[in-house]
Amino acid sequence: MDEVSSLIERAAALINEAQFIVAFTGAGISTPSGIPDFRSRSTGLWENADPLKVASIYGFRHDPQAFYDWIYPLAKLTFAAFPNSAHDSLARLEADHRLKAVVTQNIDMLHTRAGSQTVFELHGHMRQATCIHCFKIYPAEPIIRQFLEDRQVPHCSHCGSVLKPNVILFGEQLPVQEFLNAKDYCRKADLMLVIGSSLEVAPASELPMLAARNGARIIMLNKDSTYMDNQAEIRIVGDAAEVLPRIVERLEALV
DSSP states (O other), rough: OHHHHHHHHHHHHHHHSSSEEEEEOOOHHHHHHHOOOSSTTTTOOTTTTOOHSSBHHHHHHOOHHHHHHHHHHHHHHHHHOOOHHHHHHHHHHTTTTEEEEEOOOOOOOOHHTTOOEEETTTTTTEEEETTTTOEEEEEEEHHHHHHHOOOOOOTTTOOBBBEEEEOOOOOOOOOHHHHHHHHHHHHHHHHHEEEEOOSTTTTTHHHHHHHHTTTEEEEEEESSSTTTGGGGGGESSSSSHHHHHHHHHHHHHHO
């Protein structure tokens, strides 16, 4: 048995023993679906952009066109993407009453599209858009699809102000209830799966450590190292869409 297979065997055994499992996911779970992450060289979305200019709330209010020009390729890829086998595997774990929740940093909505029910989207989503002046809420898909066609900044039909997708920009607080609920689940967890996250963006990145401090065992599934690697009971270096289905298959063989 090779090293990865041995780690998969151990991960399945830990999942089988656990009573309250929470998954924490980042961009790495969605890159197999064709959505780039924010930091990798050449594919990272920050490679050719200053995040404080294009993706801060101040920058958005000052120059919404710059934000929309930057988010154009991400929005195009997001609306064309489909959940991959890693998303599907987490939905299966929840359907089997093993996984209690997914806490995600992703805005791509692929967890809910895969069938996961309890999902805390800490950095927002592109399901809705909100007017920055009158706060009228719109379904985002038709607005973004229109933007993908004409590249024009969308405006509120009620007051004429700019519409912002319900994603969290730099300088904005995380959605309070969403974050509190996620913290509650992380405190209760006896096992946390950390999948595809660099754990570099606070405060979301602090949640796995919160789980560990409350006694949760940690399984890391990442391509790169993180500040929490030495806290993990199992660390698997690999592609989530390849490894996670193997863990679930091994788990189901144990039952």
